[in-house]
Each structure stands twice: as C-alpha cells, then as structure tokens.
Amino acid sequence: MTMKSSTRQVDGVTIVDLSGRITLGEGSVILRDVVRDLLSKGQKKILLNLGDVNYIDSSGIGELVSAFTTAKKQGGELKLLNLTKKVHDLLQITKLYTVFDVKDDEAGAVKAFGQ
C-alpha cells in the first residue's frame, strides 16, 4: 500500500492526515512535497497525523527528520500525532522520540502550537 495524504485546517494549524507506508520512493517523496508545499504557502504550523501509517523505513525516518528541520529553519513548527506502535518503537530506538514533539490527542496538539 502506497502512502496517501490529505490536509485540513484547524485553528490555524494544518493537519496532514497520512496513511500507508513512508518508505524509500513514493512515500518519502509525497511527504517531502506536502511539507515543502505547505511551508512555501506560509502554512508553518504543521501537525502530521501518523495514525494510519503502518510502516516506515529508514528513508521515511529521514524524511520525517527533514520535514522537522526544514519547518524549524523556516520559522515553523512541526509536530507528530497518533503514532502507531511500530512507528513509536522505531522513534524510540533511533532516539528521535524525544527530538520530535509527539502528541496523542488532536485538540491538545492543536492548542500546543505557538505556545
């Protein structure tokens, strides 16, 4: 299953709902394009909803890091929402869990932006 993404706005925050696999190739490219497109349009509060992302490889992890650092460099904020156990475990063993701002409640995550 390849990755799909859709975006919606909630209180000034762009929530990107992702589903499928973030892996080398199409999945990583889609994520990169979505985040770059949002930042270029000035939408700098980005919440990546990974609730339906069932698989991620090292390339996908790299793309999440890239999205996080790119947003930060442009004065934006990027947070992660609803990690599946697989993605949570991967971020734990790569020590990235504490680097990312990870949330498990959408309303709380939206409120956390800009604070």
Place this chain on the structure above:
Amino acid sequence: MVTVVGGQSLLGTVRSMCANRVSYTLDSTLETVNSAEEAAGRIAAEAGFDDEEVMKISMAVREAAVNAVLHGNAYDPSKKVTLAFERTARDLIVVIRDQGKGLDTSRLPDPLAPENLLKTSGRGIFLIRSFMDVVEIHPSKTGTELRMIKHVHGSAADSKEASQ
C-alpha cells in the same frame, strides 16, 4: 538450493519450493527492495516467527536491500543484487550481496550520537543490527556481502521441532 534469476515477482515462487535454501538474482531497482521485503516477511512467517519478529526481519532485509541497490550498485542496471535465505533448525540466515565498490565500514556513522540525531540518513545498518541477532558485513573491491541471522526461538522453535 534453488536459484531464481531475474525474477522481480518473488511471491509464489518460494511457496512452491520445498528447499531449505533459496536465492534470487535481482536488478538494482526499487522493485527489488519491495520484493526482498515481501519475500523476507513470507519466509519468516513460514519459519514460525511471530508477527513482531516477522516485521523486524522483513525490515532488516528491506534496509539491506536499500543499501545494496542504492549505495552499493547505485541503481546501475548492469549490476545485480543476490539475496539468499536459508532455514536451519536454529536460525534463519539471510545473505545479500551487491556489486558495488565495497562499503567502508570505518565510515559508518553512529546515528545515536547527538551530532547525528538530526541527519536524514545513516540509520539503515543501525536498524539491521537492532532487529537481527547476528550481522556480519564483508566488504570487498567487488561488492559488499551482508550476512544476518535471526535465531529461532519461542513459537518459531516449537513449530520447527513439531515439524521434524
């Protein structure tokens, strides 16, 4: 041993084979990465590993295939990747070889070092080592061989013993 040459679609071929060892010769493409992952998942499941172990094995094989295709052979259509699975009573052994310049293991970064945490690459070998019990990297001027082993234990060992 059964050797399959050039098959991008690995599904179906393994299932019909009753051998303890199977190997594939594959093109240096993204399809190879996906096929290697699928084959690893299926073979690990057939060997009796539980879902979590199957995921780890298939992910380790995916990362190894990415290294072989992307970093080893650099998508060169004239270069091939060979992938072999062997099941023994104690282990699932996976060997993947590329035809690249040979991985310089002295230059492998520590992805957990603070200065590397925000790097966008360099986690593949680390993940393979995290997920498999034994990982050996044998670089040479004609390519790199990566050999990895997952020990059979728990439910996998039980099903293995029951089938003997």
